[in-house]
Amino acid sequence: MYRSHVLVCGGTGCTSSGSAKIIETLQAEIDKNGLHDEVQVVKTGCFGLCALGPIMIVYPEGSFYSMVKEEDIPEIVSEHLLKGRIVSRLLYQETVTDDGIKALNDTSFYKKQLRIALRNCGVINPENIDEYIGTDGYAALGKVLTEMTPEQVIQEILDSGLRGRGGGGFPTGMKWKLARNIVPDADQKYVCCNADEGDPGAFMDRSVLEGDPHVVLEAMAIAGYAIGANQGYIYVRAEYPIAIQRLEIAINQAREYGLLGKNIFNSGFDFDIDLRLGAGAFVCGEETALMTSIEGNRGEPRPRPPFPAEKGLYGKPTILNNVETYANIPRIILNGAKWFSEMGTEKSKGTKVFALGGKINNTGLVEVPMGTTLREVVEEIGGGIPNGKKFKAAQTGGPSGGCIPAEHFDVPIDYDNLIAIGSMMGSGGLIVMDEDNCMVDIAKFFLEFTVDESCGKCTPCRVGTKRLYEMLDKITKGQGTLEDIDKMEELCYYIKANSLCGLGQTAPNPVLSTLKFFRDEYIAHVVDKKCPAGVCKDLLQFTIEKDKCIGCGMCAKQCPANAITRTDYIAPGKKLAAFEIDPAKCVKCGACIEKCKPGAIYKK
């Protein structure tokens, strides 16, 4: 029995900020102090506060050390682990109050969170199946195999109201039911897991796979039992090496324990899982493209119908759920549909994980009940916007979603509300924008992503998004007209209605939602030839206010384009001649502004 557990995050974020080295040093230091029988070091999955990595939690105190450096380790070991004295200067400062130290769960970042899908992330060692079992892991699989019929399992999921967490929000139980029943005499069915997380900034699936891989395996086996499949595939992008490694370990451990393989729990049910690595094409998150890719072909969507429940992988009935969806399944089985359906809103049950990013203090991964307002997420959990700037909009749903303006700040977040205001849940990326963000530029950014990631199969998406991008580009360069805005809007609706798959059908959303809520910004770009947020370079002019210029020349030294030269004008009260910027040479990089001490350089 260890008296203390030190949990170090081994998620991708913390690994890249050096957590592997931290673990090594920590273990060495613990050994040196003779604490190896008393203190256990556990490498866990993601805690969610990735911006603060490497992260370390010491239990039982729950002391949350953030941005841990190797040289801090001896002090933490000798003070905290040996002497029980928390090294408060190294703690996540939000846990340190005037009154002492708060539990992590009491910090604003965690207080409003409700962790179901992420419940084991940052708590257990994902490479040890026993720890998963210790938190009731595989008990749900045991329950369905020994106590429930497949129909009862499906009914439980239906009753829970769980909807797909990958974007569309299709009722999971309904998907399973169709796959069970639609082809009654199918000789083979498949259960697939979509771990091809592709929205820019979204990484909840990666975190679950890294922090709690067994939950996905268990849920897939449950799904296999429910629909009558004995083979599962996890399609995971090759850019997730840690997730892949942990999944491989987890699959092997589950096979060793007989929790995957033949005759699981002596029930006669066989189920096994294999990994399939994707090359990271965004479109492979689309279900038919994903299956085409697993089959060994170029990842392109195919027309639906037939839907995968009827003709999916290798032409067989198939269900595909995303990682986060699966992460909810065992809890629903163990705690019951009623427990789950009591959380959330009328039509969106349970919780949703969001990846907070952009202009927000606490960037990271948060899980909140459906129906939490955007304000709560941004201001309370996210800690608001840095530098006292004003909230302008939040982008949800990644390249398929839209921008939600401040006027909808208090809308409870769920599937239907987001669609009603022109965005969508997507996989849960949530990017916060402040007054310094140009909404035309934002739309252009997302569209550029879609143009690059379109598979190129259907015309509206392949050519339409490209032409749309060109129109946006024209507008950001001040070459657009009011007619272009109309033409663009018309093209948006066309692409939505005519594209082959979800990628194209949602690609114009960032443009349409910004047009809807921030049309004045578009108009400023085309009529006034101004970018109100001061982002679009072609519409900016950098000028030196001569009377403020002290003639120090720092700006000229900094200028990469040699666009700044000295004039012969000496401002009243100044000793040296002022500088000026040649707009023809200026590349608008902004380097001069940063160096100007008297603040004499403006962009407008």
Added chain:
Amino acid sequence: MDMINVKINGVEVSAPKGTTILQAARMANIDIPTLCYLKDINEIGACRICVVEADEGRGKRLVASCVYPITEGMQVYTNTPNVLESRKKTLQLILSTHDKKCTSCVRSENCELKKMANDMGLTDEFKYEGENIQYEIDDSAAHMIRDNNKCILCRRCVAVCNANQGVGVIGANERGFKTHISSAFELGLGTTSCISCGQCIAVCPVGAITEKDSTDDVLKAIADEKKFVIVQTAPAVRAALGEEFGYEMGTNVEGKMAAALRRIGFDKVFDTNFAADLTIMEEATELVERVTNGGKLPMITSCSPGWIKYCEHYFPDMTENLSSCKSPMQMFGATAKTYYAEKMGIDPKDMVVVAVMPCTAKKFEIGRDDQNAAGVPDVDISITTRELARLIKRCGIKFDKLADEQFDQPLGIGTGAAVIFGATGGVMEAALRTAVKMITGSEAGDINFTEVRGVAGIKEASYKVGDLDVKVAVASGTANAAELLKKVQNGEADYTFIEIMGCPGGCVNGGGQPQVPASVRNFEDIRAIRAKALYDQDAASEIRLSHENPAIKSLYEEFFEKPGSHKAHEILHTSYVKRGLY
């Protein structure tokens, strides 16, 4: 069968479950334009031209009619403003990436895209003009040119190359706006294991894939007074050439074709049918010899250069099974430049043999090694049926007004057995007719071997010839050929003789035949319609046995002595290369 009832533009239609909206609309005599769709081959719903509004009780939605199945009670609208406007935008977007050099495009007359734009009443083809990628033109292959600047990414070519031919040397590279059709690693087609069948050309709706045009070379040769220019025409050409001049598909225009060739200025107008009969003599002899002397079996026909190249690339271990006979075109050239040149006192170097073929692989074949019996290439220029039509038009010949004429003698004489070479199973049937005589010494009771006729991809039959059980198989389209050959390799089948044609349905559907728009292709079987013209000609022929061809008889008497003689082997037979993949 479950019948589904729908309403299309208010018209009630009842169709079996699984019918697409496109097919159901056709049943109600409503045409829906399509671009990427090829029935059974390319059902990918990619171009979105065929969108219609469908209401399945949840309101109208735009769906791709080519792949969307009808459901009970569905209401379909094919001509609403939303539908028409959507199609128009799709077309405008496609046109924004299309190199619109219509005036100089070889497809100007039968471009499916151009026709569609006209049909839709499109007035602004530049609406979505924007940045485009400039692609290099690939002319590395012997037979064709790929111009991606004209490609509209319908992927029909990719589909036929994969599905029908099992070759798959082209596919989509890159993605998004940069998507383009190309070979792996952007290799030139000439360096890949492309078999030159030209099926991609036959289905291309625009001018992105075309054969290498040799019409100027033909005119130049004819204009050269020092050259004696003779022409031969393959059996299948006469069954399709008329389509280029407004004749109904399946019209045999042999007589007008001979007349037109004479007016173009060829010194002699001959017929490849002559050489087809010669091929039968040699091939039947080879077969009998292999059977009696324990040679490599099954023996496989070698008339189709697309098939030959396929075998060399994909089944190099089976090249010994190929008959050593040159193709009829090459036998013709070899005979013309030896026997005929000698007879006429012409130096073979001054003789130009032009071949009109339903085929693009023939352009590759004329450059093969071991195809130069007289020390010069057996055939100098091989043009497609399409190129012949272009020549006729360029020379101002009013094709439909011409009176029928005959081929010249003696290389213009062919039998009914020869003319069916143009359809799948035809070579087999012609060979069987003669083989029976060779083996048993007497004519077959019924010379119609109907078991090997028809458009099925693989056909099998078994005949009792004398004491021999002759098991035969016929395949067309190299994907079918591969299926058949795998059975042979696995020992699941023990055929004596196999006929393989590179193109599905045989030469009538060759890669050099007139392009048939998808709007026709998807609803009619061009293979069967064109083949019928050939079988009709066979049935009406006085002589239907190759060994009865008087010109062939005298050829052996005067020159080759007998089929399979040493001289015949030197001139009429060839060898193969084990190419392998890449």
Added chain:
Amino acid sequence: MKSLDELKAIRDRMKGQVDIREEGSDATRVVVGMATCGIAAGARPVLTAFSNAVQERDLQNVAVVQTGCIGLCMYEPIVEVYKADGEKTTYVKVKPEMVEEIIDQHIIKGNVVTKYTIETAKLG
């Protein structure tokens, strides 16, 4: 593994281990007020004494944790003992020498050492 019992055996073995990482678990928690006021009043030696005593006795399911100011600075050092059933006892003006008694009487035997509790202090 072929039965639920086998699964349960692993679960039971692991549960105690993993539970320590869950706040609000069934462990007894000894919470030492370690704000400036507490430290000034001598909370640090008290915390160390508790930690050492718990370790010496190899007490499982007892967590010694620190907390901030409880708001009663005049009674510092304050130690709160939370039993698994949620019962809370507040000891005030705790000195290191009182620690052994609190551990042995209260935490191990379950008898609150009333002479050190806040109620007694207020009454006094």
